Amino acid sequence: MIVHDILNEATLCFAEAGIPSPRLDAEVLLAFCLDCDRLEFFKNPLRPVDEKVLALFQKLVTRRLKEEPVAYITSRKEFWSFVLEVNKSVLIPRPDTEVLVEEALGICKGITIPEIKILDIGTGSGAIALALACELPRIRVTATDISAAALAVAEKNARNLRLDSQIKFLQGNLFQPVGDFFDIIVSNPPYIADEEYDKLPGGVKNYEPREALQAGLGGLDFYRKIVNEAPAHLKHDGWLLLETGAAQSVKVISIAEASGQFDDMSVRNDYAGLPRVIKARRK
Ligand code: SAM
Ligand code: GLN
Numbered sequence: 001m002i003v004h005d006i007l008n009e010a011t012l013c014f015a016e017a018g019i020p021s022p023r024l025d026a027e028v029l030l031a032f033c034l035d036c037d038r039l040e041f042f043k044n045p046l047r048p049v050d051e052k053v054l055a056l057f058q059k060l061v062t063r064r065l066k067e068e069p070v071a072y073i074t075s076r077k078e079f080w081s082f083v084l085e086v087n088k089s090v091l092i093p094r095p096d097t098e099v100l101v102e103e104a105l106g107i108c109k110g111i112t113i114p115e116i117k118i119l120d121i122g123t124g125s126g127a128i129a130l131a132l133a134c135e136l137p138r139i140r141v142t143a144t145d146i147s148a149a150a151l152a153v154a155e156k157n158a159r160n161l162r163l164d165s166q167i168k169f170l171q172g173n174l175f176q177p178v179g180d181f182f183d184i185i186v187s188n189p190p191y192i193a194d195e196e197y198d199k200l201p202g203g204v205k206n207y208e209p210r211e212a213l214q215a216g217l218g219g220l221d222f223y224r225k226i227v228n229e230a231p232a233h234l235k236h237d238g239w240l241l242l243e244t245g246a247a248q249s250v251k252v253i254s255i256a257e258a259s260g261q262f263d264d265m266s267v268r269n270d271y272a273g274l275p276r277v278i279k280a281r282r283k
Contacts, residue, residue, distance in 0.1 A: 030057055093127035129167050256280045
């Protein structure tokens with residue numbers, strides 16, 4: 001069989017099953033099986049595919065039809081300017097989170113000290129920590145997670161990207177393993193409300209780690225804890241940056257206001273126009 005026909009058939013199959021980006025997924029999975037770039041399919045649609053590769057592709061299509069995310073099937077996900085390894089121990093990094101990275105870098109550009117210390121709470125695949133470290137060599141990140149399996153993924157990504165000298169990884173509950181002061185604290189904590197969890201798309205609910213997503217009634221548990229504990233680890237005038245669910249930013253700002261520890265609070269929208277990141281400066 002040739003690439004053109006294989007892709008058309010898989011695309012149709014995905015579309016009929018209600019998979020959201022059928023053509024893209026078919027191309028990414030076939031490119032993975034052939035160890036080539038997707039562009040190859042435009043250049044060479046008549047390329048023949050041997051039976052062994054086709055059999056592998058069909059297995060992966062079957063997994064995708066059960067809603068397994070493409071990133072878990074291929075063990076890779078693009079984020080910022082690099083490709084990260086991922087597995088089922090980590091949340092698949094989302095493009096929305098790049099907005100948090102942009103905001104943190106904006107703050108860093110205004111800080112002139114030779115070493116900027118950043119804490120990333122709940123680092124998962126290491127996405128945020130790695131993006132920050134790769135942009136500015138003077139950034140030093142402490143990246144924490146409660147999951148040892150997630151930290152193993154983040155550490156591997158740091159080594160692969162040769163950023164391990166800039167990042168220290170610590171396992172533990174929120175601030176518990178941290179004994180330092182920071183210029184900036186960032187976090188994309190779990191923020192899915194208990195009552196929303198069962199309504200998540202199957203690809204998220206059935207495959208991504210529950211402990212990376214679920215956050216109590218209203219989904220605000222982690223914001224309350226982080227806002228309350230962050231001041232003890234932030235330098236004066238240091239910044240707290242939190243990713244939030246689109247409907248949560250006002251509530252998180254209220255939590256920060258009520259703590260009496262922060263000023264200069266603002267909300268940044270993501271590229272879909274939804275409120276996504278809150279910024280607050282320690283008084
Ligand atoms: N930072 C990554 C990103 O943006 O793609 C992952 C974010 S994911 C939404 C939240 C992460 O917080 C998960 O890796 C999870 O294991 C971690 N986590 C959950 N509860 C935690 C806790 N009590 N202390 C530290 N990390 C926690
Ligand atoms: N953005 C994720 C989702 O929509 C949630 C991530 C989080 O809880 N921090 O599934």
